[in-house]
Amino acid sequence: MSNQQSQSSFTTEDVAKHNSEESLWIIVDGGVYDLTSFQNEHPGGKKILKRVAGKDASKMFWKYHNAGILKKYTPKLQIGSIGTATAVPAAEKKEEPSPAAALVEVKDSRETFEPFGDLVPFADPSWYQGYSTTYYNASHVALRNEVRAWVDSEIEPFVGEWDEKKDVPREVYLEMGRRGYLAGALGVHYPTEYTDIRPRCVAVEQWDHFHEFILTDEIARAGSGGLVWNLLGGFGIGAPPVIKFCRPEVKKRVLPGLLSGETRICLCITEPDAGSDVANLTTTAKKTDDGKYFIVNGEKKWITNGIYADYFTVAVRTGGDGMSGISLLLIEKTMPGVNTRRMNCSGMWSSGTTYVTFEDVKVPVENLIGKENQGFKVIMTNFNHERMGIIIQANRFSRVCYEESIKYAHKRRTFGKRLIDHPVIRAKLANMAIRIEATHNWLENLIFQTNSMSEQEAMYRLGGAIAGLKAQATQTFEFCARESAQIFGGLSYSRGGQGGKVERLYREVRAYAIPGGSEEIMLDLCIRQSLRVHQALGAKF
Numbered sequence: 001m002s003n004q005q006s007q008s009s010f011t012t013e014d015v016a017k018h019n020s021e022e023s024l025w026i027i028v029d030g031g032v033y034d035l036t037s038f039q040n041e042h043p044g045g046k047k048i049l050k051r052v053a054g055k056d057a058s059k060m061f062w063k064y065h066n067a068g069i070l071k072k073y074t075p076k077l078q079i080g081s082i083g084t085a086t087a088v089p090a091a092e093k094k095e096e097p098s099p100a101a102a103l104v105e106v107k108d109s110r111e112t113f114e115p116f117g118d119l120v121p122f123a124d125p126s127w128y129q130g131y132s133t134t135y136y137n138a139s140h141v142a143l144r145n146e147v148r149a150w151v152d153s154e155i156e157p158f159v160g161e162w163d164e165k166k167d168v169p170r171e172v173y174l175e176m177g178r179r180g181y182l183a184g185a186l187g188v189h190y191p192t193e194y195t196d197i198r199p200r201c202v203a204v205e206q207w208d209h210f211h212e213f214i215l216t217d218e219i220a221r222a223g224s225g226g227l228v229w230n231l232l233g234g235f236g237i238g239a240p241p242v243i244k245f246c247r248p249e250v251k252k253r254v255l256p257g258l259l260s261g262e263t264r265i266c267l268c269i270t271e272p273d274a275g276s277d278v279a280n281l282t283t284t285a286k287k288t289d290d291g292k293y294f295i296v297n298g299e300k301k302w303i304t305n306g307i308y309a310d311y312f313t314v315a316v317r318t319g320g321d322g323m324s325g326i327s328l329l330l331i332e333k334t335m336p337g338v339n340t341r342r343m344n345c346s347g348m349w350s351s352g353t354t355y356v357t358f359e360d361v362k363v364p365v366e367n368l369i370g371k372e373n374q375g376f377k378v379i380m381t382n383f384n385h386e387r388m389g390i391i392i393q394a395n396r397f398s399r400v401c402y403e404e405s406i407k408y409a410h411k412r413r414t415f416g417k418r419l420i421d422h423p424v425i426r427a428k429l430a431n432m433a434i435r436i437e438a439t440h441n442w443l444e445n446l447i448f449q450t451n452s453m454s455e456q457e458a459m460y461r462l463g464g465a466i467a468g469l470k471a472q473a474t475q476t477f478e479f480c481a482r483e484s485a486q487i488f489g490g491l492s493y494s495r496g497g498q499g500g501k502v503e504r505l506y507r508e509v510r511a512y513a514i515p516g517g518s519e520e521i522m523l524d525l526c527i528r529q530s531l532r533v534h535q536a537l538g539a540k541f
């Protein structure tokens with residue numbers, strides 16, 4: 001995956017000599033590419049390449065491809081560049097990783113950072129584009145730059161391929177561990193007590209909820225829910241109960257491997273017959289007569305990362321009916337009776353959606369997470385973090401749809417003009433942008449509140465707002481995926497290619513609007529929970 005380029009330099013006359021099937025070179029953005037052996041496998045056809053053989057094909061290239069294509073094929077096909085300077089393809093020019101981006105102005109609590117990214121309006125949060133902010137400091141800038149450089153070079157060009165293969169290379173997950181990204185994605189302080197791994201550009205004592213936001217947001221920018229859930233899905237919801245509620249000896253045994261990425265975990269709550277209605281789950285855990293074990297029987301469905309997991313954070317019924325009979329258990333893959341099978345779903349292909357069965361699994365009582373019959377409380381503490389993750393991802397996916405669309409609208413021409421010159425297309429883009437920005441601004445506010453409250457207080461006071469924002473984020477995502485698909489036309493109907501991200505995200509909308517609390521439940525909870533809190537605060541009606 002490294003971008004090794006030959007240093008050879010050529011003139012346009014040199015390239016012009018390679019203008020046939022036998023030797024077919026082209027120039028793209030000053031880089032010289034030898035397509036002789038690639039022409040037969042070129043998905044766009046051989047003849048079209050022959051037409052530009054020996055010539056500067058930059059304009060044609062950008063008409064049909066995204067930046068990711070050049071990044072992916074440069075190591076294989078680039079043989080040098082025009083002139084003395086080594087060509088840097090446009091795709092790479094955009095990376096500009098500068099972990100220590102300059103702070104150009106500091107006033108009161110306001111900060112303004114050097115503009116970053118492509119500067120396409122609304123395609124990145126406003127503080128990336130030179131607008132002032134009160135939420136971020138230089139450590140957030142450094143993390144953003146670090147994650148973007150990694151995702152741009154090592155992840156984004158390959159996500160389509162990984163999704164089709166329904167897997168992400170294990171090395172990528174291990175790298176998440178090595179970079180400290182897993183340890184920083186638990187919704188708690190950075191857990192120095194369980195790992196020696198430290199983030200590369202943020203002091204652990206500075207790590208806050210905005211760092212986790214940036215990390216998730218930048219990974220989501222690759223435009224694949226399957227990828228994000230492969231890397232953060234099981235961990236982000238399965239590991240927090242362990243760090244917060246497991247016995248010290250279990251934490252010491254389990255957490256170092258989970259934080260380094262060497263072992264994996266998932267959360268098993270949903271069952272074939274109990275989704276958002278958690279209080280009715282039926283998987284049983286019966287204590288043995290000697291009181292040393294639970295015997296677990298039941299099925300769990302739609303479990304993210306289940307096929308990869310070494311550990312399962314499982315909601316089970318240890319008591320009577322309803323929410324007061326539920327406990328959480330840490331079940332281990334090595335325990336006989338645990339079985340997993342991959343499920344076929346409309347989207348999220350590389351996330352490993354799984355059907356898990358537990359048949360007479362013998363689990364030591366030491367693996368109880370929290371107290372017996374008080375598992376519902378543990379599940380409740382997980383919800384805000386899970387939903388914030390979903391909101392962050394859904395809103396970046398909305399931005400990806402918007403960004404892909406506005407960029408495409410600048411090259412695609414219909415009825416004699418570019419799409420961007422048609423008012424109807426600009427209206428679509430505006431309707432996406434206003435929803436994305438509204439969601440993003442409320443999201444930043446809620447993260448700011450989360451940073452300022454204890455977990456207990458945040459759970460109680462912010463639960464309603466977070467539920468409402470989840471519904472807003474997924475409705476925005478659904479709207480943007482649709483509008484973007486309309487702008488791309490047929491390209492969003494076929495898989496891969498320029499509309500590839502939009503086609504994939506369109507299939508992934510439901511995976512955001514349903515789990516973690518369906519839109520319907522979220523909207524109701526938004527008002528119910530907020531009323532409860534504000535009645536206690538003395539609201540007058």
Ligand code: HEM
Pocket residue numbers: 026028033035042043044045048049052057060061064065066069070073077496497498
């Ligand atoms: C470095 C050189 C090139 C590489 C590595 C390359 C690679 C690819 C790939 C991977 C695709 C599949 C679609 C996608 O995933 O985006 C594709 C499609 C295509 N390419 Fe190229 N290509 C190159 C140069 C060119 C040039 C110079 C032209 C035009 C003169 C061209 C025209 C096309 C067309 C028309 C398609 C089909 C687009 C569609 O499906 O809508 N390619 N190319």
